Amino acid sequence: xxxxxxYEPLDVDSLGARLAGVEILSRKVGxxxxxxxxxxxxxxxxxxVFIVEGPVGTAVVKQALPYVRLVGDSWPLPLYRAFYxxxxxxRQAARDPGSVPEVYHxxxxxxxxxxxxxxxxxxxxxxxxxxxxVEGLAERIGTFCARTAFRGSELSxxxxxxxxxxxxxxxxxxIPAITESLVFTDPYFDAELNSHTPGLEPVxxxxxxxxxxxxRVQRMLMSFASNTETLLHGDLHSxxxxxxxxxxxxxxxxxxxxxxxxxxxxxxxxxxLMAFFSQPAHRGDDPAAxxxxxxxxxxxxxxxxxxxxxxxxxxxxxGMLFPACLFEDxxxxxxxxxxxxxxxxxxxxxAICGIEMHRRCLSLAHNADFQEIEDTALRARLEARNLMxxxxxxxxxxxxxxxxxxxxxxREFNERDVL
Numbered sequence: 452x453x454x455x456x457x458y459e460p461l462d463v464d465s466l467g468a469r470l471a472g473v474e475i476l477s478r479k480v481g482x483x484x485x486x487x488x489x490x491x492x493x494x495x496x497x498x499x500v501f502i503v504e505g506p507v508g509t510a511v512v513k514q515a516l517p518y519v520r521l522v523g524d525s526w527p528l529p530l531y532r533a534f535y536x537x538x539x540x541x542r543q544a545a546r547d548p549g550s551v552p553e554v555y556h557x558x559x560x561x562x563x564x565x566x567x568x569x570x571x572x573x574x575x576x577x578x579x580x581x582x583x584x585v586e587g588l589a590e591r592i593g594t595f596c597a598r599t600a601f602r603g604s605e606l607s608x609x610x611x612x613x614x615x616x617x618x619x620x621x622x623x624x625x626i627p628a629i630t631e632s633l634v635f636t637d638p639y640f641d642a643e644l645n646s647h648t649p650g651l652e653p654v655x656x657x658x659x660x661x662x663x664x665x666x667r668v669q670r671m672l673m674s675f676a677s678n679t680e681t682l683l684h685g686d687l688h689s690x691x692x693x694x695x696x697x698x699x700x701x702x703x704x705x706x707x708x709x710x711x712x713x714x715x716x717x718x719x720x721x722x723x724l725m726a727f728f729s730q731p732a733h734r735g736d737d738p739a740a741x742x743x744x745x746x747x748x749x750x751x752x753x754x755x756x757x758x759x760x761x762x763x764x765x766x767x768x769x770g771m772l773f774p775a776c777l778f779e780d781x782x783x784x785x786x787x788x789x790x791x792x793x794x795x796x797x798x799x800x801x802a803i804c805g806i807e808m809h810r811r812c813l814s815l816a817h818n819a820d821f822q823e824i825e826d827t828a829l830r831a832r833l834e835a836r837n838l839m840x841x842x843x844x845x846x847x848x849x850x851x852x853x854x855x856x857x858x859x860x861x862r863e864f865n866e867r868d869v870l
Contacts, residue, residue, distance in 0.1 A: 497516065723752075
């Protein structure tokens, strides 16, 4: 396959012949493409994903499709998203080594990335539905969020390099537009692609009738669309983390864009909270122990984020923002400025968390945590708790000063009968 070839989707039968000339794939899997074993394993909303096995090893081939796979060719989507995912992965690997799969090969014309096969890793969401714990999860992902946020901003980067990168990623128009509609807009009116669990209608009506809530969400959309603080993963949730019992890696940054520092960690916490609220359906009569671990993971993730951010503030604050010449060089501590910035990041994260809790129940692309609950009456009761806590987080961000306050709120809502 050469870059000049016209784009064509891969399939299990054609992949070996078409990628036989990719030298690094031959080295990683085996030189004889006819001996490769190919499986299509993509279960996401957008892409083809293949596992390619051979006598030498295994690799993953991910190819963008020219439409939203979840919906079909009625929703076209540009292939250039693979270009931005590739550049996101290379930046994340540089800013937090070992946190993402290694990229072996990128073919822009075919919109495909060949990368490291993570094994025995599985999707974190599956582990959480099954009630499995991951040692060190909070520290690993909290550190990832801090390093990518700090090192992707003008706290660390030279201003010219940062502005050039903002310019590069500003071409990723259609993918952020999905977030702008599905996350920030569609849950709050009767959008065409919306769906919800039967029985939630009274809660949905309450949310859509709340003009103050919708105004606050739109203010967060303004920030998301115009604030270029740092390079975001853009879709960080338990489905974009692969884990073993002792390790976690981040995948799928195709929703990458520059945005507010609190966005990624806010989306992540929301997905942890949805796992928390869904546990009574998955753990039967004894969900408390695993629910407690989820809340400990939330608190630990935020603590790790803040600790690593503070370390980087002290050791790598080399950009134009908060320079030492204004603080330490004049005998002033910059710690109060750092703490104020962390408070702003946390405030954004709390609001984003609440918005994500809404969209995953009301918009397109629901979470398996809830969606796999067959008892729809039970699912609706659990989702209602999630939705109403999300409302509280959006409207009363200032009453959630830290992660402990957030987990305390989760425990309270877990006991409520909203429906």
